[in-house]
Amino acid sequence: MELIKQFSLQHNNSFNIKTVSPILYQLNSLRDLSEIPDLDAECFYILGEGTNSLFVDTIAPVIIKPAFKGISISENDTNYIVNVASGENWHDLVTSCVQKGINGLENLALIPGSVGAAPVQNIGAYGVEFSDFCIQVNWYDFSSKTIKCLNSRDCLFGYRESIFKNEFFNKGIITEVSLSLPKIWQPKLSYLWLTGFRIEPKCF
Ligand SMILES: Cc1cc2nc3c(=O)[nH]c(=O)nc-3n(C[C@H](O)[C@H](O)[C@H](O)COP(=O)(O)OP(=O)(O)OC[C@H]3O[C@@H](n4cnc5c(N)ncnc54)[C@H](O)[C@@H]3O)c2cc1C
Numbered sequence: 788m789e790l791i792k793q794f795s796l797q798h799n800n801s802f803n804i805k806t807v808s809p810i811l812y813q814l815n816s817l818r819d820l821s822e823i824p825d826l827d828a829e830c831f832y833i834l835g836e837g838t839n840s841l842f843v844d845t846i847a848p849v850i851i852k853p854a855f856k857g858i859s860i861s862e863n864d865t866n867y868i869v870n871v872a873s874g875e876n877w878h879d880l881v882t883s884c885v886q887k888g889i890n891g892l893e894n895l896a897l898i899p900g901s902v903g904a905a906p907v908q909n910i911g912a913y914g915v916e917f918s919d920f921c922i923q924v925n926w927y928d929f930s931s932k933t934i935k936c937l938n939s940r941d942c943l944f945g946y947r948e949s950i951f952k953n954e955f956f957n958k959g960i961i962t963e964v965s966l967s968l969p970k971i972w973q974p975k976l977s978y979l980w981l982t983g984f985r986i987e988p989k990c991f
Contacts, residue, residue: 788812788819796847800837801899808847813854817934817962820927823851833960835901836876839908853903853960858883862970868922869966873903877910884968891920891968894975903961907951909944914978918944923965926951929958 794811797803812823831849834840855872858880862868867889871880877900881892894915904910905917906924921944924937943950951961 788814788822794850796834796837796842796850799834800840800842802841804842806842806845806847808850811850811852813852814960815854817855820934820960820962821932823929826851831957833957835873835904836899838899839904851960853901853962855903855962860887860889865970867968867970869968870963871902871966872963873901873961875902876900877902877905889968890972890974891915892966894978902964906942906944906949906961906964908947909942909949911947914975916944916946918942920966920968921964922967924951924961925963925965926955927960927962929960934962935959 789812791811791813792809794808795805796808797805800806812819814820814823826849831851832840832847834850834852854874856874857872858875859870860867861870867884869880869884869889877895878897880902881896884890884892885896892915894913895910895917898905898910898912900910906921910917918939921939921942923939924942925934926937927934937950941950943953
């Protein structure tokens with residue numbers, strides 16, 4: 788685990804707010820999870836890429852930054868199974884899948900932020916949501932100090948909602964997500980904006 792004192796968050800939030808965290812704990816591997824000190828739930832913040840976070844003071848809370856990396860892909864007869872570490876960038880994941888001919892996530896391209904934050908608000912755009920493909924979220928529980936594997940139903944996904952925004956808020960860290968993307972694919976063009984501009988499937 789990397790520990791950085793007096794860490795400037797100016798380039799880690801999309802408002803470029805000048806704020807300094809007294810300590811940032813950067814988690815580079817799952818082994819680092821056991822080294823997180825016991826923190827009061829009120830005085831720390833789990834930070835992805837900070838695109839949906841607003842710091843309102845010059846002194847920020849202690850930051851825990853999951854920076855786990857890695858993507859692995861397997862397949863069965865009908866689907867690709869994509870396992871992604873939470874520190875990966877969401878748009879890079881979408882691009883990488885589309886370049887490999889694995890389709891389904893394209894409507895969610897260009898949504899800023901990390902993979903780990905995607906389940907938190909169940910990101911969505913143009914008629915498609917993260918939960919449409921999510922089959923598992925691995926979540927490190929601070930209280931039991933174990934990684935729990937939650938299936939999509941356990942995550943209580945709703946419109947920009949999940950268990951991670953509510954009951955599990957600041958109680959653990961999303962370490963990995965698993966997505967299932969069907970091999971037989973139809974672009975989803977039903978969203979009003981897309982049909983209005985007559986985007987052809989070949990554009991994707
Ligand atoms: C220009 C712009 C366009 C956007 N467009 C869309 C859009 O089309 N659709 C949409 O749904 N959203 C959109 N958003 C919102 C944003 O993209 C999402 O909320 C994204 O998931 C934020 O990712 P992040 O890594 O920056 O999260 P952060 O801002 O770092 O964190 C957001 C929340 O997630 C928690 N969190 C982050 N990582 C973890 C983790 N590993 N474990 C546990 N909790 C974690 C944080 O504690 C915080 O509560 C947009 C934002 C911007 C600025």
